Amino acid sequence: MIESINWFPGHMAKTRREIQESLKLVDAVIEIRDSRIVKSSANPQIIDICKNKPRIILLNKCDLSEGKVTKAWVDFLSKDNVRALAVNSMSGLGLNNIKVEVDKLLKEKMDRMRSKGVTNVITRVMVVGIPNVGKSSFINKMAGSRVTKIGDRPGVTKSKQWIKTKIGIELMDTPGVLWPKFEEKKVGLNLAFTGAIKDEIMDIEELAIKLIEKLQKYNPDNLMKRYKLDSLEEDALANIEMIARKRGAVVSKGNIDYNRVSVMLLDEFRGGKLGQISLERPND
Missing domain, CATH: 1.10.1580.10 (Conserved Hypothetical Protein Ylqf; Chain: A; domain 2)
Incomplete structure (x- = not known):
């Protein structure tokens, strides 16, 4: 079933290139994953592209996952220049911690800029994630208004855009992007269970x-x-x-x-x- 489906449209390959080209415009990356399938909802290609940028991993939809397991994932993923947070983008749970963690990750860079007389610095962050993990819900909650389309079908967001937030961070939205081949069948199944792969081709x-x-x-x-x-x-x-x-x-x-x-x-x-x-x- 999973091995034979054709699900990697051209816009996903284009998005991958755009993400790589746009990294120089941002200070950090927010990667959104589904807290029920933390490993399977991580795009290995995007992780590799963004590996040299400070990164916040949001384990979204934490109300749907087991609390102890999500906490174990937060501890497992938080290291070096990466921080993980359990959040619910619909209710806003955990989103207040993002600015604190971003500031910690960028402290040295911001201190250098201030030492050179640069003040009133706006932090710019790219938001990435596979389809249907809740990127649009997250951005709308952070912006305080509905600035991106929300849908339970993968592929709603089509092109990148900048969004101002109320916490002094500008977000660059990007379309959800999958990767060409699942190395493990269970990864494809988990993505299908949660709706990251369209039901029409399953x-x-x-x-x-x-x-x-x-x-x-x-x-x-x-x-x-x-x-x-x-x-x-x-x-x-x-x-x-x-x-x-x-x-x-x-x-x-x-x-x-x-x-x-x-x-x-x-x-x-x-x-x-x-x-x-x-x-x-x-x-x-």
Whole structure:
């Protein structure tokens, strides 16, 4: 399924080049990841491009991930010229810490500029991230108004733009960009689970089975509580069929409507209705 999809459009290759060319215009980089899939939502090419810039990693949608796991990721990622923060761009949780961490990372540079008589310095920061991690929501929250389009479909932002914020930082927005090849199948699956890859090019029923396989192994209580199940079967398809009957996803003669139940499962996972779930851990 994942290996055969064609999902790397030309605008993503163009965006990658533009990010590399624009780095000289900024002081630091804010990289946004999905806190449920911290490793899988990191674009290795962008990380390599930005490796010499001070970087803040925002683990977004932290309300949807397991708190202890997210805290472990923050500790794991924070080192040298990189700082990680758990945030929720919709509510604003954790965003007040960004300016403090940016100032710490840029302290030496700002001190040098002030020693040369440069005052009233505006810090410029590039915002990067793969599709659907919440970049537009973050920028709108920081700007205090709706300056970029928000959508739950990947690829809403199309070109870079500068946005002023209320904390003395100017943000350069960039389109969400993926990379040409997944080295591990589970990375592609995690991206598909959270909607970073368009559903239109996926086998939605197979994707739902893979999600249930993962949840019944690591988060069985979440599944049983959400769908009022007394127990789970070892077979993921059997569990999907039980959930379908609980939710009335059936057609004539009591047959299962697999597409309907698959769409429902993915929508409810993405919306946090299955509770706080982390699909990756630092020690995986």
